[in-house]
Amino acid sequence: PTHVVNLASMMQQGTSETPLQQIEEILETYSTSTDVILSCSSGGRGMHIQAWDIKNGAVLRNYISDSTGEGSCICMAGEDYILCALKNKPFIFVWRIDKEQVYTRISCTGLVTAMACHPEGVYCIGAISDKINIWEVSTGHL
Secondary structure (H helix, E strand, O other): OOOEEEEHOOOHHHOOOOOHHHHHHHHHHHOOOOOOEEEEEEEOOEEEEEEOOOOOOOEEEEEEOOOOOOOEEEEEOOOOOOEEEEEOOOEEEEOOOOOOOOEEEEEOOEEEEEEEOOOOOOOEEEEEEEEEEEOOOOOOOO
């Protein structure tokens, strides 16, 4: 099975370790049980999710969106989808694992602050303010 680590959420601020040292420590911790690490970055051309092979450091895929928003929560929905909630916009972007373009965009009632997916990839659960929302991943329906 594929295991994914959200690298951004594991990075610690205010530590004496450099980001590279933190990444090396995370890779060492997960290298025996994880196949892929996802990272999120944003820039002038939109948000990017990169899937990295933990064994050799190669980029397996570069998932892109046209959104200039910054990603905050990344998770896998089964073995078929990657989801990323935006930090400052009420959207979740969904990619199929085999396609680098956005599959669908889920409109949310507010900013998603935490997110998890059903192990088989059917549902995504998101925390918005003091509420929990559940969406069907393949359709984006609440």
